[in-house]
Amino acid sequence: MLLHIPEVLDAAQLARARSLLAEAPWSDGRVTAGTQSAQVKHNEQLPEGHPATQQLQQIVIDALAASLLFFTAALPKKVFPPMFNRYADAANQFGNHIDNAVRLVQHGAMRGGRVRTDISCTLFLAEPDSYDGGELVIESPEPSVGSQRVKLPAGDLLLYPASTVHRVEPVTRGSRLASFFWIESMVRRDDQRRLLYELDMQILALREAHGDTETIVGLTGTYHNLLRMWAET
Ligand code: NI
Numbered sequence: 001m002l003l004h005i006p007e008v009l010d011a012a013q014l015a016r017a018r019s020l021l022a023e024a025p026w027s028d029g030r031v032t033a034g035t036q037s038a039q040v041k042h043n044e045q046l047p048e049g050h051p052a053t054q055q056l057q058q059i060v061i062d063a064l065a066a067s068l069l070f071f072t073a074a075l076p077k078k079v080f081p082p083m084f085n086r087y088a089d090a091a092n093q094f095g096n097h098i099d100n101a102v103r104l105v106q107h108g109a110m111r112g113g114r115v116r117t118d119i120s121c122t123l124f125l126a127e128p129d130s131y132d133g134g135e136l137v138i139e140s141p142e143p144s145v146g147s148q149r150v151k152l153p154a155g156d157l158l159l160y161p162a163s164t165v166h167r168v169e170p171v172t173r174g175s176r177l178a179s180f181f182w183i184e185s186m187v188r189r190d191d192q193r194r195l196l197y198e199l200d201m202q203i204l205a206l207r208e209a210h211g212d213t214e215t216i217v218g219l220t221g222t223y224h225n226l227l228r229m230w231a232e233t
Contacts, residue, residue, distance in 0.1 A: 001194040002138065002148060002160045003073050008063050008123060009155035017059050017125055021177055024052045026086055029094075040095030043168070046084040049107040057082050057108075060123060060179050072200045073159055075193060077233065078184040080115045081108050082123070087134055087168060088175035094168040096139070101162075103182060117162040117182035118190070124152040124178050131174030139165040159183075161190045186231040196230070199223050 009017065026044035033041045046053045060082040064070050080103055087093065099120055105113045122136055128151050135149040138160050149169075150158055160166070162182060187193045203219050210216065 001073070001190060001197065002150075002158065003197075004150075004152060005067060005069050005073070005157040005159065006153070007155050008067050008070065008157040009059070009125075010063075011155075013059050013063055014125070014155050017056055018177075020052050020056050021046075021084065021086075021125065024056075024084070025050065029085055029091070032083070034097075034100045037094075037097035037099075040097055040167075042091045042093050044086045044088075044091050048081070048083065053084065054108070056084055056179070060181075067157075070157065070159075073193070073197050074119055074121075074183045075186045075196070075227075075231070076183045077186045078110070078113070078115045080117070080182040080184075081105060081110060082179045082181040084125075084177070084179050086175055086177050087171040088131075092133070092172070093170040096165050096167045098165050099162045099182065115182055116184045116188075118185040118188055118193075119159050119183040120162040120164075120166070121181050121183060122150075122152075122158045122160075122178050123180070124154055124156055124158075126175060126177040127154045128152070131176050132172045133169045134171040134176035135169045137167050137169060163190070186233055187227070188232065189230070192226075192230050196223065196227060199226070 024046050027047055029043040029045040030038045030041050099117050101117055103115050103117060105111055135151045137147050137149050139147045152158060185193060200223055203216060203223060206216050
């Protein structure tokens, strides 16, 4: 499931993040790439243990914690500590690749732990009119659907299945800044998460229209019983 969650960062969080990013020490993005992806990866990243990175991570983690839509869509069990990248000048693209299935956390409170990457996340941090190119292109596993090209407003989040082949198109003007990270979900399968998300959204819409009727209470029970059947905590 591809899901666009608008305004995960508010204006104040975005401004704070941008000022930290402007001062930050960027380094070659290939340090965290796997063998295949290192050959096609040309961008810059913030060092994972740096104090500026830690402050930026806290901004993102706080924003995720405040987003009900993020919770219901991702059903997060573990969130990989957010990382930050920049595509600009000569380091301006990331060719087709697939994200590693399991990632080791190298720094911070989760250090030494492993995160299974069920969901890939990109939080856009630069306004789309401040750079050219830089679309995130996600190939669908179904050939009839084709690929989807995504470029979102600053502060907006994209969730997509980590199982997909994807790339970042060359940036030909300006800088594309983003945070990227992965979710290990309580519900491992994308199709089950999608069903739960759709059911939850329908229940919310019904509740807004009709209040808590007996039927809606029953449907809410069905949602939780499905989640109980599928969740690993
Ligand atoms: Ni990737």
